[in-house]
Amino acid sequence: MPFAPSQTDILIVGSGPVGATFARLLAEQSPHAKILMTDLGPQLTRRAGMNLKTLPDANERNAAQIRSQGLAQYEYENLSIHARAQTMNGQRAKLARPGTHLITLDELELNASGMPAAAMSSNVGGMGAHWTCACPRPGNAERVPFIPAPELDAALTKAEALLRVSSGVFPVSVEGQAIQQTLSALFDDILPEDRKVRPMPLACAVTSDGERIWTGADTILGDLILSPNFTLRSETICRRLVVKGDQITGAMLEHLPSGAPQEINAKIVIVAADALRTPQLLWASGIRPRALGHYLNDHLWSFAAVALDEQMVTKQASHYRSPDNTIGVFQIPFHAPSHPFHAQVMHLDISPVALDGGAATEAKHVVGTGWSCQKEIRFADCVTFSDTETDWIGMPKMRIHYELTEADQAAMTEAMREQARATAALGKPVFSDEPLLVPPGTSLHYQGTIRMGATADSTSVCDSHSRVWGLRNLYVGGNGVIPTATTCNPTLTSVALAVRACEAIIKTKELQ
Secondary structure (H helix, E strand, O other): OOOOOOEEEEEEEOOOHHHHHHHHHHHHHOOOOOEEEEOOOOOOOOOOOOOHHHOOOHHHHHHHHHHOOOOOOOOOOOOOHHHHHOOOOOOHHHHOOOOOEEOOOOHHHHHHOOOOOOEEOOOOOHHHHOOOOEOOOOOHHHOOOOOOHHHHHHHHHHHHHHHOEEOOOOOOOHHHHHHHHHHHHHHHHHOOHHHOOEEOOEEEEEOOOOOEEEOOHHHHHHHHHHOOOEEEEOOEEEEEEEEEOOEEEEEEEEEOOOOEEEEEEEEEEEEOOOOOHHHHHHHHOOOOOOOOOEOOEOOEEEEEEEEEOHHHHHHHHOOOOOOOOOOOEEEEOOEOOOEOEEEEEEEHHHOOOOOOHHHHHHOOOEEEEEEEEOOOOOOOOEEEEEEEEEOOOOOEEEEEEOOOOHHHHHHHHHHHHHHHHHHHHHEEEOOOOOOEEOOOOOOOOOEOOOOEOOOOOOOOOEOOOOEEOOOOOEEEOOHHHOOOOOOOOOHHHHHHHHHHHHHHHOOOHHHO
16 A cells, blocks of 8 residues: 655644544645545545445445444444443443444453443544534533634534534424424523524535435545545554654654554644544653643433323324424523523434334334533543553553532433423333433543643643644644533534634644
8 A cells, every 4th residue: 555645734633524624624725735634444435434324225334333443343232222321330341332432342441430431433534424413503601711702603604514514404394393392382481592492403415305415524525535635544543743842743654454654744733533532642742731631521411212292293283294204303502501401302313322122113203302411620530541551553541530520410410300301291201211311421522631721721732723732833623622511512613613723724834
């Protein structure tokens, strides 16, 4: 296999939606710049970075998911939400979802972890090959407070365009109208005018014949993938960044199938691996600010399934005729302090985790409800890295330290109480009378580990344009950059922060 050139203008480590955003926007603004993108995982689809939900063949999807699972190259037993919530010690290796792999398969370490379900994907397109495409805008207290509101709003708008976000992915239906109106009656009075109950904005395009094309990294890259100035190298790991003074001069790469090393020189380096592997690479490179890996934030999340009340649906049907039985996805937005939660109400087909098969499929209309609340952000919640032990891919071994505080438990209790009230209004519980708190890490929404800050102090890793403090040409991207306690799905915010970073990068002397 031929190597990439030894010199590039821009090196991007990580090929998910955020890495793709950096590549797309920098190429547009600097069309003559050479861009090299690397990913340690394989390319799963003919068009690099596709969302696997778009693949029509179930066997092809399943095979691609397995190839994303690192050492766990086998088909998982896909546990239901009920089984996941009640998983006991010694069984936690089953917590990984198809397309992902746990940080470790060591049972003792899993049992001792405060975040046993923490997982990642290893493939071109990153988690963007597997995500459910929910793209809600962050609410008031979720927003980055030191980024001027007009700047953040403009970046969010551009991110929505890159991701092809739409609230009209599913057609209006009797069931959907019944769900939205029932939830609106419960929550709209406590929400501001621009944050009412609504269809969930989803990253998806709908063709003229009704086919849904779910957004992946390929969507964002677009025609850039064909450019002679752009190179994507799969199964190529970045072992270490080369630091000289206040800049990164390049990186040490390794083509995993052959074991062949290569040093690449670069003017701009962007690390957008994920919220766990980005700090891992910085640590391996000797870039170790005090905040690196700390302030780890995961969405506390509870789940319940409900069989819709047939009388509620029938009442709605009396004045509306449904084109089909698609329900869709709805959100109850976060807005502090009146509603410090984010809620999703989703059709079974869109649920990121399986329901209990038998009970769920017997009911005519079943939806899943997911509630999340803010996690108390603490320095002690973190991922740390070993200087002596390595992981399955030969990088510094990770350990997660994570606990739920009394404040976290109180917030989650209140969220589940609200969730129970909503499900009671919608119908009858499917498998549990009460919502179930899923194991930490299940959300896959890890944030804060490379967090941005307003000033160069010990509480942040990068500035508000994602540049690592003290290094003039190193930028980071992904959910780990988000410094606030959020409840909503983070991808839109992460892409928006990358948009803003690109605006700063293009002005640097390195790209002039």
